[in-house]
Structures are given as structure tokens and as C-alpha cells.
Amino acid sequence: MKKTLTANISGMVFYLDEDAYNKLGAYLSTLRRHFSKEEGSDEIVSGIEGRIAEMFDQKVSGQKEVISIGDVDEIIRQLGEPAQISQEEPGERKPSEPEYAGQTVNKRLYRDPDDRYIGGxxxxxxxxxxxxxxxxxxxxxxxxxxxxxxxxxxxxxxxxxxxxxxxxxxxxxxxxxxxxxxxxxxxxxxxxxxxPASTLEGEETEKVYRKRVKSNANEFFSVLFKIIAIIVGLVILLVGLVLLVGFLFSLFGGPVNITLDNRSFLFNIPSALETYFISPRMVVFATVALLLSLGIPFLVLIYIGAMMAFQFKSSWRYLGPITFILWLTGLILLFFVMISGVRHYRAQKPFSVSPQSGFIKYAWNHKGIETTTDDQNPENIYLLSASRPEIAG
Amino acid sequence: MNLENTKAQMRKGVLEFCILSLLANKEAYASELIQTLKESKLLVVEGTIYPLLTRLKNDGLLSYRWEESTGGPPRKYYFVTPLGEKFLEELRKTWNDLAEAVNFATSSS
Incomplete structure (x- = not known):
């Protein structure tokens, strides 16, 4: 089964196979170009189109409704390619190919008046x-x-x-x-x-020249802006990358040794969160929430930087909305995590004070079961407080 | 290829003359002219005739009128103008002189 296109040739409707349509179109364009230098070129081409319509009409019948590429080939053979036509046509002084083209004879350095922004x-x-x-x-x-x-x-x-x-x-x-x-x-x-407008030559060249110089200037600035965009894009890209990597490290990287007032601690964000603010199981949510609400903006930065530097536009229409929704989800999650954290924080009560280190351990009220962090295993202690609180009562 | 070229050159010289002569005899559509010219082997590719007709018309030697045809768009019906007739007379004389000259130059006797 083949695709059929409808063509209007000299006022008559014909159905052509897709390849026939394209070939015919190309042939007519070639003819138009060939005759463009002649007086009455439109007339010539429309005369030929009329002939094509006649020939098509003879080919089409009740049995065969569509012009095939074989038909188009035959018609082109009968009518002749432009080269054949100019061979037969009297009055064509111009040779089909200039004889001396391509010979580089003594190339000289000039300024080009047709390609100039300032001086050419x-x-x-x-x-x-x-x-x-x-x-x-x-x-x-x-x-x-x-x-x-x-x-x-x-x-x-x-x-x-x-x-x-x-x-x-x-x-x-x-x-x-x-x-x-x-x-x-x-x-x-x-x-x-x-x-653009083929009228009198004298005045037209002046107008067209001015238009061309102006469009040259526009091109110049657009090239300039493109270069600036690339540089700025690269900078944004780098900044975004650095921020993202730092952020990821702070979330997932191994505990960092921090020294404060002669005491050194092991510190990483999830554990600090867990110890101080939220229950352990909320840590996962918190991490995800942070990833989404902070990580996504960093990713967006990187993406915008890359777009500017490498000059491409996203082809995925839903990229923007999806990113935004994910980020919003992260914010909402964060919100919930914070609420839960506030509740849990209130649920804490001081459990004991370790005499050696002065650390305060807190008890978590999880479903009525009291748990503590283990005093025997100091590695499990991830506290950052350096104060020695007084215990009331 | 050179022979073809030379033949084409010879045909080129007389093509306009033949078109004018045919049309002076009888007005015709482009497609009818093509028919006759192809039969007399003066035309190899049909496309040649269109720029020629247009040129002759622009030079004032030919003119046309639109004729309605059954089952198709209106077509141009070409005929020779008075200027064209005079032109044709000149060409006829030239052709006859040329034919004599060539026959004389190429006679084997």
C-alpha cells in the first residue's frame, strides 16, 4: 500500500504516488531555475505544466487512477531535462559550464564589500x-x-x-x-x-544593500551573545556541580571528624538529625526530602548551565513540570518531617548524663517503648552538644 | 557526441523558422506543434518548444488566444502576427539561399 499525494497541475487534479510527487516537484523546480534568467519564465513553466497535465490526463483512466514514478520518468524523458533543452534551444550563447571555473589564478587579497561589518x-x-x-x-x-x-x-x-x-x-x-x-x-x-523584490535594479540594490548590512550587524551581535552565553553557561554548570557534589557528600558521605573544645566527634547529617530531631525511621524520609528539595535545584542549575554552554534546548516537553512536581514533593515531605520532628522533640526527656563525657542521652518515645542510645558503644553516640546541662530536680 | 552536437546545431538554426512556418499555415496548440515537429525529427525533447514560443511571442512574431477545451483547462492557441509574417518571408528567402549554397558547397560533382 502506498501513500498518495494530490497535486494541482495547471488547474487539474491528479493523484501521484509519493515518490512520483517528489520527483515531479524537483523537476519543476529545476525547470524554474533554468528558465529564471529568461523573459517570461513563468509563462514558459506554466506552458510546460499544461503539457504535463495533458500527458497525465492520457495516462489516467478508470483502471489506473494514480500517477506512478514510472509515468513521471517517462514524462521527464519526453519533455527533456534542462540540459537537453538548452542544447536544442537556439539563442543560448551561454555555455552550460564556465570553462575557466575552478582555476585559482593569482589569488589577491582584497577587502570584501559584500561581506563587511566595519571595513570588510x-x-x-x-x-x-x-x-x-x-x-x-x-x-x-x-x-x-x-x-x-x-x-x-x-x-x-x-x-x-x-x-x-x-x-x-x-x-x-x-x-x-x-x-x-x-x-x-x-x-x-x-x-x-x-x-526579495525583483523590480528596478538601480534603487533596489541600495535598499537591499542597507538591509544586508543591517542583518550582518544583527548576525554579529547574535554571535557575540552566543559566545557570552557559552561562557556563562559553563560557569553556572560548574557552580551547580560543585554545590551538588558537596550536598551529596554531606548527606551520604562518611562521618566527618569534627573537633570542638578539645572534644572530637563524628558527624554526619542523618545521624545528627536522628539524634536530635527525629526518630530513626523518619531519617529515610528526611534524606529523601532533602534530596528532592535541595538536590533538584542544584540539578536544575547544572542543566541550565549545560543548555547554555552546549547550545541545546530540551526536547522533552514535560521535563519542566515534572521537575517542579518532584521538588514540591520534596518540600512537602520536608514539611511533614519537620512537624514530626517537632513532635518527637517535645517527646524527649533527658535520660541520663554520662559522667565521663558530659553527653546527654535522650530517650525516644516510640510507640510507648523507651529506647536509648547505647552507652556501652561510644561509636553509636553522635552528639554534637558540648554543654554540660544541669539536670533539674 | 560531437556528431550529435553538430546535428543539434543544425536543427537549432531552423527551429524557429519551422515553428513560424507551421503556425502561418495553420494555428495550433503547443502540443500539436510538438506532434508535427517530433514527426519531422526536428524536436528531440518537447520542453524546447516552450521557451521558444514564449520568446517568439515576446518578440511580437506570435500571439495566442485562449481556447476552451472539453474536459480540461483552457489552452493557448497560437497564431502568427503580421510582423511574424514579414519575418517569416525573410527567413524563407534566407533558407532558400542557404539551401542552394549548401547544396552547391557539398555537391560531389
């Missing part, structure tokens, strides 16, 4: 060295910060002549300045200008 220096150098002028501009911008860049540019601007005549422009690109090349070059220029 970078454009000309780009043409001479066959590099994209953008890279040369980047180099000059960097050199600008080394103060010799500006001077260098000015010197080059004064010294290198601007390519004004077509012959000079050809020399700039390294093409031989002979008649056929010049003619081709002029034609290309006119076609490039003709694109």
Missing part, C-alpha cells in the same frame, strides 16, 4: 584564505583585548584595497577574471538581489 577586512581575509570570516572575526575580537588587535585591524583596513569591480572580486576569490566568469558573477549577484 575579515570578509576579504576569509575569501583569500578560504575560511569562514566568522572565525577571523573571533580572532580579531580576542586580539582586541590584547590592545594590538585594534591597531592591527586599522592598519589592515588602510592597506588592503577594497574589491570594487567584479574583476577584482573574482581575483579575491581566486577565479580568473575572464569574460565568462565575470558574466556569471554579475548574474549571480543580480539573482541574489532579485530574490
Amino acid at each position: 577586512v575579515c570578509g576579504g581575509m576569509g575569501a583569500f584564505f578560504n575560511i569562514d570570516p566568522t572565525w577571523i572575526r573571533v580572532a580579531f575580537l580576542l586580539a582586541l583585548f590584547m590592545s594590538f588587535g585594534l591597531l592591527l585591524y586599522i592598519i589592515l583596513w588602510i592597506v588592503i584595497p577594497m574589491a570594487r569591480t567584479t574583476a577584482e572580486k573574482l581575483e579575491m576569490r581566486g577565479e580568473a577574471p575572464n569574460l565568462s566568469n565575470i558574466e556569471r558573477s554579475i548574474r549571480e549577484e543580480m539573482e541574489g538581489v532579485k530574490g
Whole structure:
């Protein structure tokens, strides 16, 4: 089973197979391009389309409703490819391929008036060295910060002549300045200008030139901004990474030895939380909650940094909302954990004071069963308090 | 390939003349012209005729009117203008002279 497309050819409707449709479209585009230099090119192409409609009409019948690619091939063969047409057509002085193209004859360094932001220096150098002028501009911008860049540019601007005549422009690109090349070059220029609005040449080139210089300036700034975005993006990325790693370490990393007032303790967040604020089983929730509510913002930072540095946009539409929901969940969890912690904190009562170390051990009221942290195993003691409290009563 | 090229060159020279002559004899659609020209081997690919017709029309030697056809869009019906007739006369003379000259130059006797 094949896909069928509907085409309007010279006012008649035809059904074509997908590949036939594409081939026909390409053929018509080629014809249009070939005749674009002639007077009445639209008329010519519409005449040919009319002929195509006639030929299609003959091919279609009750039995066969769709034009196949074989039909299109046959029709192209009958009508002829543009090259064949120009062979037969009288009056075509222009050779199908310029004979001297590609010969690099004495490439000369000029400033390019068609590719300039300020003086056309970078454009000309780009043409001479066959590099994209953008890279040369980047180099000059960097050199600008080394103060010799500006001077260098000015010197080059004064010294290198601007390519004004077509012959000079050809020399700039390294093409031989002979008649056929010049003619081709002029034609290309006119076609490039003709694109937006093909009216009188004199006034139009001025307007189009101004539009082109303005769009060149826009390009320049957008390139500049892109570079800034990349640098800033990298910085944000690094900051986010550092924050995230530090955060993860503080949550899951091994206990850290902290010395305070001649006493050293082992410290990590979950245990400190457990000892002081919440019941052991809430630790898991607390960790998760912290991960979500703090970790996610750090991840977001990293992601934004990466987006700016590597110039990509997320293709997953739901990424934003999902991230936000996860973060919100983390906050809510945190909220509950805190409430539970407050309740538990109130439920504590001092159990005993260890005489040697002055640590206070607390009893947790879990479902009515009193438990304590073990005094025999000092490793299990994760307290941070250094004060020796008075026991009331 | 060179022979083909030369043949094409020869045909090129007379194509416009033949089109004008045919149309002076009888007005026709583009597709009818194609038919005749293909039969007389003057045309290899049909596409050639369209730029030619347009050029002759833009030069004022031809003109057309729209003819409704059954079961299809209206088509251009080409005919020769008075200017075209004069042009054709000139071409006919040139052709006859040319034919004489060539026959003379290529005669084996």
C-alpha cells in the first residue's frame, strides 16, 4: 500500500504516488531555475505544466487512477531535462559550464564589500584564505583585548584595497577574471538581489544593500551573545556541580571528624538529625526530602548551565513540570518531617548524663517503648552538644 | 557526441523558422506543434518548444488566444502576427539561399 499525494497541475487534479510527487516537484523546480534568467519564465513553466497535465490526463483512466514514478520518468524523458533543452534551444550563447571555473589564478587579497561589518577586512581575509570570516572575526575580537588587535585591524583596513569591480572580486576569490566568469558573477549577484523584490535594479540594490548590512550587524551581535552565553553557561554548570557534589557528600558521605573544645566527634547529617530531631525511621524520609528539595535545584542549575554552554534546548516537553512536581514533593515531605520532628522533640526527656563525657542521652518515645542510645558503644553516640546541662530536680 | 552536437546545431538554426512556418499555415496548440515537429525529427525533447514560443511571442512574431477545451483547462492557441509574417518571408528567402549554397558547397560533382 502506498501513500498518495494530490497535486494541482495547471488547474487539474491528479493523484501521484509519493515518490512520483517528489520527483515531479524537483523537476519543476529545476525547470524554474533554468528558465529564471529568461523573459517570461513563468509563462514558459506554466506552458510546460499544461503539457504535463495533458500527458497525465492520457495516462489516467478508470483502471489506473494514480500517477506512478514510472509515468513521471517517462514524462521527464519526453519533455527533456534542462540540459537537453538548452542544447536544442537556439539563442543560448551561454555555455552550460564556465570553462575557466575552478582555476585559482593569482589569488589577491582584497577587502570584501559584500561581506563587511566595519571595513570588510575579515570578509576579504576569509575569501583569500578560504575560511569562514566568522572565525577571523573571533580572532580579531580576542586580539582586541590584547590592545594590538585594534591597531592591527586599522592598519589592515588602510592597506588592503577594497574589491570594487567584479574583476577584482573574482581575483579575491581566486577565479580568473575572464569574460565568462565575470558574466556569471554579475548574474549571480543580480539573482541574489532579485530574490526579495525583483523590480528596478538601480534603487533596489541600495535598499537591499542597507538591509544586508543591517542583518550582518544583527548576525554579529547574535554571535557575540552566543559566545557570552557559552561562557556563562559553563560557569553556572560548574557552580551547580560543585554545590551538588558537596550536598551529596554531606548527606551520604562518611562521618566527618569534627573537633570542638578539645572534644572530637563524628558527624554526619542523618545521624545528627536522628539524634536530635527525629526518630530513626523518619531519617529515610528526611534524606529523601532533602534530596528532592535541595538536590533538584542544584540539578536544575547544572542543566541550565549545560543548555547554555552546549547550545541545546530540551526536547522533552514535560521535563519542566515534572521537575517542579518532584521538588514540591520534596518540600512537602520536608514539611511533614519537620512537624514530626517537632513532635518527637517535645517527646524527649533527658535520660541520663554520662559522667565521663558530659553527653546527654535522650530517650525516644516510640510507640510507648523507651529506647536509648547505647552507652556501652561510644561509636553509636553522635552528639554534637558540648554543654554540660544541669539536670533539674 | 560531437556528431550529435553538430546535428543539434543544425536543427537549432531552423527551429524557429519551422515553428513560424507551421503556425502561418495553420494555428495550433503547443502540443500539436510538438506532434508535427517530433514527426519531422526536428524536436528531440518537447520542453524546447516552450521557451521558444514564449520568446517568439515576446518578440511580437506570435500571439495566442485562449481556447476552451472539453474536459480540461483552457489552452493557448497560437497564431502568427503580421510582423511574424514579414519575418517569416525573410527567413524563407534566407533558407532558400542557404539551401542552394549548401547544396552547391557539398555537391560531389
